Amino acid sequence: QSALTQPPSASGSPGQSVTISCTGTSSDVGAYNYVSWYQQHPGKAPKLMIYEVTKRPSGVPDRFSGSKSGNTASLTVSGLQAEDEADYYCSSYAGGTNVFGTGTKVTVL
Amino acid sequence: EVQLVESGGGLVQPGGSLRLSCAASGFTFSSTWMHWVRQAPGKGLVWVSHIKGDGSNTQYADSVKGRFTISRDNAKNTLYLQMNSLRAEDMAVYYCARAGVVGGFDYWGQGTLVIVSS
Numbered sequence: 529q530s531a532l533t534q535p536p537s538a539s540g541s542p543g544q545s546v547t548i549s550c551t552g553t554s555s556d557v558g559a560y561n562y563v564s565w566y567q568q569h570p571g572k573a574p575k576l577m578i579y580e581v582t583k584r585p586s587g588v589p590d591r592f593s594g595s596k597s598g599n600t601a602s603l604t605v606s607g608l609q610a611e612d613e614a615d616y617y618c619s620s621y622a623g624g625t626n627v628f629g630t631g632t633k634v635t636v637l
Numbered sequence: 638e639v640q641l642v643e644s645g646g647g648l649v650q651p652g653g654s655l656r657l658s659c660a661a662s663g664f665t666f667s668s669t670w671m672h673w674v675r676q677a678p679g680k681g682l683v684w685v686s687h688i689k690g691d692g693s694n695t696q697y698a699d700s701v702k703g704r705f706t707i708s709r710d711n712a713k714n715t716l717y718l719q720m721n722s723l724r725a726e727d728m729a730v731y732y733c734a735r736a737g738v739v740g741g742f743d744y745w746g747q748g749t750l751v752i753v754s755s
Contacts, residue, residue, distance in 0.1 A: 562740025579741035617682050621740035625696050631681040
């Protein structure tokens, strides 16, 4: 049950794109198409942004998109806005359990 | 409207016990897998445990196995986490989360803080 690996930080100017990686193993990210992404603002509960690798819940802007290749999943935020500044976590089903990523702080410059 | 409201957090001494509750509303609770996720101060999210809608299937993170017990009362639409033999490293905000999408958590409570300290 080791945490998935994410870069500690990422940044971009308003209007630019930022991509966050999430690296796991063949037992979690690589084994299932059940990767999800969460946005968390300080002092708030996490919010689901992407599920099943690429699907967006109702109400999440289409600026947020997900993908996966092998043992690595990615979240791309296009057209960065000030309100996108937050911590982002990936998560994967791991065959009976779930595992989260280490988290990435996204800064909008 | 889906709502999840945790309670039961507080200050407990190392080795002590605490029971967290999560009151659910706005959806068919008995049909839904539920999870507990925790977040130590300034740290990332960590999955703790989950339970199937009818309570027949439970799983735990290795770090809490044998010390924590997840349960639910579908008549009361409430999820529980019994935490025994608490350690300093268990100190965290504990969130309950609904598994409304496959492999993911679509609704979260506001969290309840557990402080383990003498």
